[in-house]
Structures are given as C-alpha cells and as structure tokens.
Amino acid sequence: MRDMADITFRVWGARGSIFTGGTDKTHFGGDTTCFSVSGGGGLTIIDAGSGLRALGHAMGAGEIGPFTEIDLLLTHLHFDHICGLPFFEPIFCNTMTLRIWSAAFNRDEAFRETLARVMSPPIFPNFRHWDGVRLCTAQPGIALPLAMGGMATPFSLNHPDGAFGWRIDTGGKSVTIASDHETGDAEIDDQIIAAAKHTDLLVCDATYTDAEIDSRRGWGHSTWQQGLALGAEAQAQHMLMTHHDPHRIDDDVMQMEREARAQNAAVTFARSGWTHIL
Numbered sequence: 630m631r632d633m634a635d636i637t638f639r640v641w642g643a644r645g646s647i648f649t650g651g652t653d654k655t656h657f658g659g660d661t662t663c664f665s666v667s668g669g670g671g672l673t674i675i676d677a678g679s680g681l682r683a684l685g686h687a688m689g690a691g692e693i694g695p696f697t698e699i700d701l702l703l704t705h706l707h708f709d710h711i712c713g714l715p716f717f718e719p720i721f722c723n724t725m726t727l728r729i730w731s732a733a734f735n736r737d738e739a740f741r742e743t744l745a746r747v748m749s750p751p752i753f754p755n756f757r758h759w760d761g762v763r764l765c766t767a768q769p770g771i772a773l774p775l776a777m778g779g780m781a782t783p784f785s786l787n788h789p790d791g792a793f794g795w796r797i798d799t800g801g802k803s804v805t806i807a808s809d810h811e812t813g814d815a816e817i818d819d820q821i822i823a824a825a826k827h828t829d830l831l832v833c834d835a836t837y838t839d840a841e842i843d844s845r846r847g848w849g850h851s852t853w854q855q856g857l858a859l860g861a862e863a864q865a866q867h868m869l870m871t872h873h874d875p876h877r878i879d880d881d882v883m884q885m886e887r888e889a890r891a892q893n894a895a896v897t898f899a900r901s902g903w904t905h906i907l
C-alpha cells in the first residue's frame with residue numbers, strides 16, 4: 630500500500646532536441662524534457678520542455694496540488710528545456726509562487742534577461758506573468774532548500790553552452806538527473822558518478838546508440854550504453870534513459886530497452902506518463 634510519505638517521480642516529456650509527433654511515436658511520446666518529483670504535499674519540477682504544459686494542465690484541473698510554492702530546476706536554457714514555460718497554466722493564476730533555479734548565471738537579473746529575450750516579440754508575445762515567478766541562481770556543489778522539503782544540488786554536465794544536472798534528496802530518497810550530457814570528459818564523468826552515488830533513480834542521457842555516436846561527437850549527448858555504464862559506476866538503484874532522438878520510433882526505443890534490460894533489469898526508457906515510487 631502507498632504511504633503518504635512516498636516520493637513519486639513522473640515523466641511529462643522524454644523527447645530530446647525538439648518535440649515530435651506521429652503514430653509511431655505515441656508510446657514514448659513527443660513532448661520534450663520535463664519531470665516532476667512529488668511527496669509530502671510538495672512538488673519539484675525538473676526542466677520546462679513542452680511536457681510542462683500537460684503538468685500545468687493537471688495542476689489546473691486539480692489532479693495535482695494545490696501548492697503555494699514550487700521549485701523548477703533547469704538543467705540549461707536550450708529551447709527544448711524551456712519552451713513549455715509560457716504555456717504553464719499555474720503561472721497565470723497568481724495563486725502560487727514558482728521559483729525557477731539555474732546554475733548557469735551569476736546574477737538573477739542576467740537569468741531574467743535571457744528568459745525574457747525568448748518570451749518577447751517577435752519570437753513570442755510579451756510575457757506578462759512574472760509576478761508569481763522568482764528567478765534564482767544556484768551554484769554547482771551548493772545544496773539549496775526545496776519548498777517541498779529536502780535539498781537539491783546542481784553539478785556540471787558536459788554540454789554545448791553548459792548544462793547542470795541535479796541531485797534531489799527528499800523524504801529519505803533521491804533522484805539524480807544527468808541529461809543533457811556527453812560522456813567522455815573524465816573529470817566531469819567522475820563528478821557525475823560522485824553526485825549520483827547510490828541514488829534511487831538516475832536519469833541518463835540516452836539520445837544515441839554506440840553505433841551512432843561517432844558521427845555525433847560534440848553534440849552534447851550520450852548513448853544508452855554509456856548511460857548504463859554511468860549508472861553501474863554510481864550504483865544507482867534504477868536507471869531511466871531519456872532525451873530520445875526525435876527521429877526514433879517506438880519500435881526502435883523498445884528494442885533499445887530490451888537490449889539494455891538484458892544487461893541490467895533495473896533500466897527503463899522514459900515515456901510520458903511513466904511514474905516511479907522511490
């Protein structure tokens with residue numbers, strides 16, 4: 630039976646780079662990166678890809694929440710990780726404070742200017758709903774307190790323009806997000822393994838396969854085989870492979886999942902709607 634103190638992880642978007650559609654991609658879904666961690670009456674969101682829209686809709690419909698304050702942890706500001714933000718319904722209601730955290734800026738103002746640049750004409754109609762939004766800067770290795778209780782600690786990933794993973798420790802459980810990341814920089818790989826040590830759920834970048842990676846070096850992503858090795862070194866309880874290539878059809882992701890599970894049963898390939906009790 631579920632305990633009230635259960636910490637639940639949910640996938641709202643698992644697609645990498647750009648959202649996609651088609652009847653051959655419905656199982657894993659087409660929305661870009663967005664995850665949630667909930668428990669004890671609180672909620673923390675990781676990344677604001679197009680999957681954030683569905684999460685906001687569920688909150689608006691009363692399926693989740695209500696909350697007076699929630700945290701949104703950004704890995705980085707590439708478009709596939711922020712494009713859901715202006716479509717996040719709870720921002721328009723002014724009944725909740727949304728704290729958005731990024732480790733990519735030294736000043737809150739620089740963070741605001743960058744986000745505002747995207748949400749301004751002619752790229753997007755002027756975004757006028759900043760009242761309930763607080764933009765906050767974080768620093769790698771420095772834990773910050775979450776509104777839901779517990780702590781979140783950012784750490785560096787290897788990605789063009791920089792990106793930061795997050796380890797969330799709450800209710801005696803942990804989730805570690807390590808996408809978007811290109812494996813191969815030994816120093817950064819070791820830092821990720823240390824940050825993810827014995828984590829209950831490790832979310833890995835699995836954009837490519839080992840057969841594809843040679844033509845994709847420098848693009849900032851990893852193969853599922855590299856993700857599996859990372860999880861083994863970190864001794865993660867469970868691994869979630871994400872950031873699926875937008876061209877990848879369901880049958881191919883399922884085949885990758887079968888191959889990965891032949892090596893380690895505690896692996897899942899992320900799909901929108903997948904939930905996991907930690």
Ligand SMILES: [Zn+2]
Binds near residue numbers: 646707710
């Ligand atoms: Zn991405």
Ligand SMILES: [Zn+2]
Binds near residue numbers: 788849
């Ligand atoms: Zn990126």
